[in-house]
Amino acid sequence: xxxxSGTFYLLLVPVLLWLVMLIVVPHLDMFFRSxxxxxxxxxxxxxxxxxxxxxxxxxxxxxxxxxxxxxxxVTFLAFVVTFPVAFYLTKVIAKKxxxxxxxxxxxxxxxGELVTIYGWMILLSDNxxxxxxxxxxxxxxxxxxxxYNNFSMTIGLLYMSMLFMIVxxxxxxxxxxxxxxxxxxxxxxSKWTIFYRIVIPYTTPGIAxxxxxxxxxxxxxxxxxNILGGKSSLWFxxxxxxxxxxxxxxxxxAAFGFxxxxxxxTIIWIALKLTGQKxxxxxx
Amino acid sequence: xxxxxxCSRLYKVGYSLYILLFYIFLIMPLVTIxxxxxxDSNFIALPWNGFSLDWFFADxxxxxxxxxxxxxxxxxxxxVETGFFVxxxxxxxxxxxxxxxxxxxxxxxxxxxxxxxxPLVIPGVVLGISILLTSTYTGTYMEETFGWDMEFLSPxxxxxxxxxxxxxxxxxxxxxxxxxxxxDKVLEEAALSLRATRLEVIRxxxxxxxxxAIIGAFVVTFLISFSNFNTTIFLIGSDPTLPVDLYSxxxxxxxxxxxAVSFMIVMFITFSAMxxxxxxxxxx
Numbered sequence: 001x002x003x004x005s006g007t008f009y010l011l012l013v014p015v016l017l018w019l020v021m022l023i024v025v026p027h028l029d030m031f032f033r034s035x036x037x038x039x040x041x042x043x044x045x046x047x048x049x050x051x052x053x054x055x056x057x058x059x060x061x062x063x064x065x066x067x068x069x070x071x072x073x074v075t076f077l078a079f080v081v082t083f084p085v086a087f088y089l090t091k092v093i094a095k096k097x098x099x100x101x102x103x104x105x106x107x108x109x110x111x112g113e114l115v116t117i118y119g120w121m122i123l124l125s126d127n128x129x130x131x132x133x134x135x136x137x138x139x140x141x142x143x144x145x146x147x148y149n150n151f152s153m154t155i156g157l158l159y160m161s162m163l164f165m166i167v168x169x170x171x172x173x174x175x176x177x178x179x180x181x182x183x184x185x186x187x188x189x190s191k192w193t194i195f196y197r198i199v200i201p202y203t204t205p206g207i208a209x210x211x212x213x214x215x216x217x218x219x220x221x222x223x224x225x226n227i228l229g230g231k232s233s234l235w236f237x238x239x240x241x242x243x244x245x246x247x248x249x250x251x252x253x254a255a256f257g258f259x260x261x262x263x264x265x266t267i268i269w270i271a272l273k274l275t276g277q278k279x280x281x282x283x284x
Numbered sequence: 285x286x287x288x289x290x291c292s293r294l295y296k297v298g299y300s301l302y303i304l305l306f307y308i309f310l311i312m313p314l315v316t317i318x319x320x321x322x323x324d325s326n327f328i329a330l331p332w333n334g335f336s337l338d339w340f341f342a343d344x345x346x347x348x349x350x351x352x353x354x355x356x357x358x359x360x361x362x363x364v365e366t367g368f369f370v371x372x373x374x375x376x377x378x379x380x381x382x383x384x385x386x387x388x389x390x391x392x393x394x395x396x397x398x399x400x401x402x403p404l405v406i407p408g409v410v411l412g413i414s415i416l417l418t419s420t421y422t423g424t425y426m427e428e429t430f431g432w433d434m435e436f437l438s439p440x441x442x443x444x445x446x447x448x449x450x451x452x453x454x455x456x457x458x459x460x461x462x463x464x465x466x467x468d469k470v471l472e473e474a475a476l477s478l479r480a481t482r483l484e485v486i487r488x489x490x491x492x493x494x495x496x497a498i499i500g501a502f503v504v505t506f507l508i509s510f511s512n513f514n515t516t517i518f519l520i521g522s523d524p525t526l527p528v529d530l531y532s533x534x535x536x537x538x539x540x541x542x543x544a545v546s547f548m549i550v551m552f553i554t555f556s557a558m559x560x561x562x563x564x565x566x567x568x
Contacts, residue, residue, distance in 0.1 A: 007482040011384040014377050019399045022450035026414035027406075033417055081306070088303050101307075103561050108310060110553045112511025114527045115546045118534055119313025122320060122543075129316050132330050159313070191291075212405070220407025222514050227534055237409045237514070244413055244518060254417060257410045268405055 027261070034255035050255035060239060060256075067236040068263055071219040074154060078162040078214045079207060086169040087199070091178070102170070105163050113160045113223050120159060121227055124152050148230030156224030161217040165210035172206025173199075208275040212268055219264050236260055314550050321547035323540060350544040359529035360545075363510050366441065366525055370448040370509040375502045377449070378456020379494065383486065385457070386464045387472075403451035408514030415447045416518045440521030447519045448509045455508065456501040463497035464490075 037047040054060045085105075089098045108116050123129045124146040134140045146152055176199065184194045200207075225235035240260065243253030272278070324336030326347070343352040350356060385397050403411065416439065423437030436442035467490065475485045491498075513527040520528050526545075533542055 005482050007486070008388055008390070010483070011380050011388065012390070015381045015384050015396070015400070018377050018381070018450070018453055019396060022415065022446065023399050023402055023406075026411075026418040029418045029421070030410075030414040084299070084302060085306050088299065092299070100561070103557055104307065104310070107554055107557055108314065110507050110511075110557070111314065111550055112507075112527065114511065114513055114530050114534075115317065115549050116313050118530070118542060118546060119317045121534070122316050123313055127327070127330055129312075129330060159309075163310075191295075216405055216407065220409055220514060222409060222517070223531070227531075237407070240409055240413065241517070244416070250417060253413060257413045260407055261410050264407055265405065 030254045031258055033251055034258045036251045038251070050252045051259075053252055054255065054259065059234070063234045063236050063239055064259065064263070066234070067219060068267070070150075070154070070157075071215055072267070074157045074161065074218045075211050075215045077154070077158055078165050079211060081158065082162050082166045083169060083207075086166045086173055089166075090170050090173040091176075091181075105166055108159075109163050113221075116160060117156050117224050117227050120152070120156050121147065124155070124228070147228065150229070153225050153229035153235075156228040157218050157221060160221070160224055161214040164213045164217060165207075168210040168213070169203055169206040172203045176202045204275055205277060208271065208277045212271060215267065215271070216264060219260070219267075236263075317543050317546040318550055320540065321543035323543070325540065327540070348539075348541060350541055350548070353541060356529065356541065356545065359524050359526045362441070362523050363526040366444055366448065367506040367509040369445045370452050371502045371506040373445070373449045374452030374456045374505040375498060378453040378501060378505075379460050379491075379498055381453060381457040382461040382464050382494075383490065386461055400454060400457055403454045406451075408451070408512070409518070411450060412447055412515040412518035415443070415450065415515075419443055419446070438521070439519055441523060443519040443521070444516050444525065447515045448512055451515070452505040452508060455505055456498075459501040459504065460494055460497045463494055467493055 034050055035046050035048065036044050037049040039045055054064075089101055093101065121128075125131070126143040126145065126147065128147070130146065131140075131143045134144070135142075180198055180202075181194055184198055189197070220237060222235070222237040222241060226238055226241075229235065236256070237260070240253055240256045243249050243256055320330075320332075322335050324333040325331070381400055385393065385400070419437040420439075423434050426432045426434050426437070436446070471489055471493075472485050475489050476482070480488070511527060512525075513531060516525055517528055517531075524532070530542060530545065533539075
């Protein structure tokens with residue numbers, strides 16, 4: 001093996017420090033701590049109690065399952081809502097307008113989740129813009145309770161995550177040659193056939209990376225469920241938050257954190273396998 | 285279907301209408317906030333009571349405007365400082381990581397690269413709690429064993445910087461790495477054969493080539509830091525960043541000053557986006 005130059009180590013050491021100190025060690029630490037349990041006598045022992053607490057209390061694992069299902073649901077919803085937009089911006093609208101319309105899509109991303117979710121809170125509240133609008137046009141007589149339930153939570157989760165899906169889908173669609181669609185159309189394929197035999201298979205890599213980003217944002221989100229969701233719309237991150245910042249049961253919180261990490265990694269792993277993608281592609 | 289193919293009028297109108305509705309959905313919360321920031325009312329939502337600049341400049345008993353609220357201005361400043369340090373550290377280490385992974389070959393490179401991408405698929409909440417656990421227990425250990433008081437390990441400004449840096453560096457690595465892939469390696473080889481050292485090559489040839497991407501990555505990580513909530517909330521000390529401050533105000537004491545802050549953020553992001561749009565178009 002050839003001798004390494006000093007420059008190599010100059011590059012390697014900071015990266016190693018970053019990855020070991022901030023990624024590997026904290027997560028291993030969290031994993032080990034999730035098995036620590038303080039007995040009534042105050043001694044720290046190794047035990048599975050933190051995980052047992054999760055399974056014994058219905059609210060925990062019900063929230064866990066609900067978070068998983070809702071995250072998958074919102075990801076699918078984000079795909080359904082944004083795919084026509086991505087297609088429109090790459091294939092339908094004239095090029096000179098599309099760059100400006102793409103720019104508009106980026107603005108809510110950079111403004112940040114907290115501000116946009118707050119905007120939705122004002123829109124959906126009893127005295128909010130939508131209720132006032134509906135009453136003024138005479139569609140309803142009294143306020144509709146739109147805020148603090150699963151509906152408002154879903155809107156918030158969808159809004160803050162869906163835009164992250166458009167960009168990867170657009171870059172996949174851009175490389176799709178128009179003549180493929182033209183050829184299919186000349187040969188008599190219907191719009192629907194073109195859509196699910198050509199466009200969707202071709203765009204799968206973009207859909208997969210966008211879907212994974214959306215899913216990650218949704219399952220790990222705290223702001224939208226907490227601000228827009230009501231008492232009944234619990235989210236698993238809220239349970240972790242409570243363990244750390246309300247009841248100060250950090251060991252149990254570590255177990256919950258580890259469970260969330262396992263949940264998200266498993267679903268992403270399955271999604272990657274199903275679509276034949278690699279994690280490296282998702283990042284780029 | 286696409287630009288070159290004819291399609292029915294109904295389809296065209298329906299599709300355009302959907303895109304219009306999508307964009308309305310997109311800007312509705314932002315427009316609402318911006319309008320209500322000037323509402324002469326003590327409540328965040330409707331009814332509209334007339335135009336007022338109170339929530340920017342007032343300093344009366346029941347109204348404290350944005351620019352007269354020292355706590356709010358302080359949290360803006362904390363966010364700016366945090367964003368600056370996070371962007372700086374992330375840019376340095378992320379660029380080093382991009383150079384390492386694109387240009388060097390070594391054992392366990394695949395594993396390290398996987399770890400460097402991991403923050404993309406670790407929920408921000410989990411990153412936050414794992415870093416909180418490790419730093420707190422390390423801090424306690426250091427104090428009890430060696431009597432060293434390592435303040436940056438307890439929740440506070442520097443821990444927030446560390447936590448945000450842990451994923452910021454990944455984004456920089458991806459952004460700079462993408463540009464590095466387009467780099468013509470012949471240039472480096474030419475310089476090496478002219479007896480430049482490896483470090484000189486990086487400093488004089490590679491880095492100048494990467495400069496636009498590095499500047500872009502700095503801006504991106506600053507904005508990511510500025511709007512981050514999920515990781516920050518666990519690492520915060522007594523000085524909140526702007527998102528954390530906004531969150532606690534939304535939860536516990538919402539006044540229209542929130543609309544005013546949001547208005548400023550929306551305007552800042554929109555103008556920056558417009559400026560970069562115009563500048564980029566001139567280049568083409």
